[in-house]
Amino acid sequence: MSDGMVLDRVSRSYRGGAGVREASLVVRPGEIHALVGLNGAGKSTLMKLLLGMLRPDSGAALIGGVDVRRADSRTWSRLGQLVETPLAYGELTVRANLSVAAQLRGVPSAERSMVIDKAVEAFRLTEYVNRRTRSLSLGNRQRLGIAAALQHEPDFVVLDEPTNALDPAGTILLREAVARLAGQGAAVLISSHHLDEVARIADTITVMNAGRLIGHLDPQDDDLERAFFQSVLRDDESRSEDGEQSA
Numbered sequence: 001m002s003d004g005m006v007l008d009r010v011s012r013s014y015r016g017g018a019g020v021r022e023a024s025l026v027v028r029p030g031e032i033h034a035l036v037g038l039n040g041a042g043k044s045t046l047m048k049l050l051l052g053m054l055r056p057d058s059g060a061a062l063i064g065g066v067d068v069r070r071a072d073s074r075t076w077s078r079l080g081q082l083v084e085t086p087l088a089y090g091e092l093t094v095r096a097n098l099s100v101a102a103q104l105r106g107v108p109s110a111e112r113s114m115v116i117d118k119a120v121e122a123f124r125l126t127e128y129v130n131r132r133t134r135s136l137s138l139g140n141r142q143r144l145g146i147a148a149a150l151q152h153e154p155d156f157v158v159l160d161e162p163t164n165a166l167d168p169a170g171t172i173l174l175r176e177a178v179a180r181l182a183g184q185g186a187a188v189l190i191s192s193h194h195l196d197e198v199a200r201i202a203d204t205i206t207v208m209n210a211g212r213l214i215g216h217l218d219p220q221d222d223d224l225e226r227a228f229f230q231s232v233l234r235d236d237e238s239r240s241e242d243g244e245q246s247a
């Protein structure tokens with residue numbers, strides 16, 4: 001299991017009480033693992049904890065068997081992530097942004113040009129390649145962010161709501177890229193609001209509610225939306241009963 005991404009009983013509270021509670025999760029190599037939940041469930045927080053962008057109050061996050069608090073550039077070069085806004089410098093061209101991202105992930109300079117060409121082609125960014133990023137549409141900026149996250153063929157992929165702002169064509173390109181990387185053995189964690197979209201690519205679907213991981217959904221389920229809302233409702237009810245009992 002050490003080759004994938006692991007959260008081991010991770011908790012983190014924000015002031016005000018929200019956050020992530022006792023979350024344990026394993027994303028195996030070759031697995032596309034989807035995280036679904038209502039707005040505010042804690043998906044972004046969980047991903048930031050996994051990436052070491054937030055420190056847990058307790059528990060640990062491991063990437064490739066390495067605790068993210070001690071991870072060095074070798075581990076980070078094997079990671080591709082898009083959490084929050086796409087990494088893009090508005091004044092730089094699409095190509096220059098991809099070059100910076102490749103450099104940050106340790107792609108050797110001799111290979112950089114080829115890697116970028118492939119990413120531009122894969123995400124159909126050819127006609128924008130010399131345009132300043134700030135002049136791109138939101139959807140193309142998102143394509144660029146995804147291309148920058150995936151171009152170095154990472155072994156670990158973490159994408160927070162990557163289909164936001166993508167058009168259907170962009171969504172298909174993302175799906176293909178993620179499936180290809182997982183086929184090569186990458187461990188992929190992806191959050192989404194679109195249950196039908198998730199069902200199409202995920203091997204495992206984990207539901208998050210009120211800061212906790214509350215169970216899984218079957219990607220083959222014909223009525224995923226119903227199963228999702230049932231599991232959230234059941235969790236809300238059981239927590240309010242617990243609250244009443246302890247009150």
Ligand SMILES: Nc1ncnc2c1ncn2[C@@H]1O[C@H](COP(=O)(O)OP(=O)(O)OP(=O)(O)O)[C@@H](O)[C@H]1O
Pocket residue numbers: 014015016018019037038039040041042043044045046
């Ligand atoms: N920096 C912060 N300080 C205080 N509370 C925060 C902070 N960031 C997030 N929260 C709260 O923590 C909870 C979880 O937020 P988070 O963004 O992780 O959820 P999410 O599932 O990703 O939601 P969405 O789908 O809307 O992005 C929410 O109640 C949010 O308001």
